[in-house]
Amino acid sequence: MVIKDKVFRKCDHPDCQKEGEYRAPKNRNLDDYYWFCLQHVSEYNKSWDFYKGMSIDEIEAENKLDMTWHEKTWKFGVNLDKLHKQGNLDDPFQIYNDYMKGNNSFFKKHNDTPKLSIKEKEALTLFGLSYPFSKEDLKKKYKVLVKKHHPDLNAGSKEAEEKFKIISASYAILIKKC
Ligand SMILES: [Zn+2]
Incomplete structure (x- = not known):
């Protein structure tokens, strides 16, 4: 008769007590x-x-x-x-x-992450980017935002115009950082 000699091997995950099969x-x-x-x-x-x-x-x-x-x-x-x-x-x-x-x-x-000014951080948030980022990334995001908020496409809305200004200013800030 053969007795199976099966050794219990614990799962290698440090927090786990189950069998590692x-x-x-x-x-x-x-x-x-x-x-x-x-x-x-x-x-x-x-x-x-x-x-x-x-x-x-x-x-x-x-x-x-x-x-x-x-x-x-x-x-x-x-x-x-x-x-x-x-x-x-x-x-x-x-x-x-x-x-x-x-x-x-x-x-x-x-x-x-290098120390970024509040303005730079805000600009990053607006662009949905994190540091470090590439010029390409920045330009891509910029295009999307511009398309969305361009005053011409928002029937001259004051709000869109303001937003558009912020986007442009943020872009100018961020382009120096990549
Ligand atoms: Zn496990």
């Missing part, structure tokens, strides 16, 4: 694996795939609202930080390291 590669060489429960293997996969096919602009757009990226990916930063402290973090793409050093534009920390 699913394998997920730790690195590109596929020579080492995490073991996750079904929920965390799918979240893990999502978190790595999340930015894979994206341009930096897309990532930053995704990223601009207070690091929502983190929340999208099983609190990526928090858990990676734990793994890192435990010495268990395999970081083949150096993403985490770069993030910690703040030199990866994907994951720019908020305190890397």
Whole structure:
């Protein structure tokens, strides 16, 4: 008679006590694996795939609202930080390291943002941009806003005219920043 010697393997997600039944590669060489429960293997996969096919602009757009990226990916930063402290973090793409050093534009920390004046911040908000941004981004946004608020297209509305002035002034402020 054979007794199955099944060892309970805990899910590698630091906060999870479930069984880690699913394998997920730790690195590109596929020579080492995490073991996750079904929920965390799918979240893990999502978190790595999340930015894979994206341009930096897309990532930053995704990223601009207070690091929502983190929340999208099983609190990526928090858990990676734990793994890192435990010495268990395999970081083949150096993403985490770069993030910690703040030199990866994907994951720019908020305190890397240069000091912007109130006017500059307001202009950024108006344009729906976050720093840093490219001239191209700025021009794109400007076009959209101009189309929407151009006085000629708003039957000479005073409000539209005011808004249009603000947009133009903001554009002039922002163009110096990219
Ligand atoms: Zn789990």
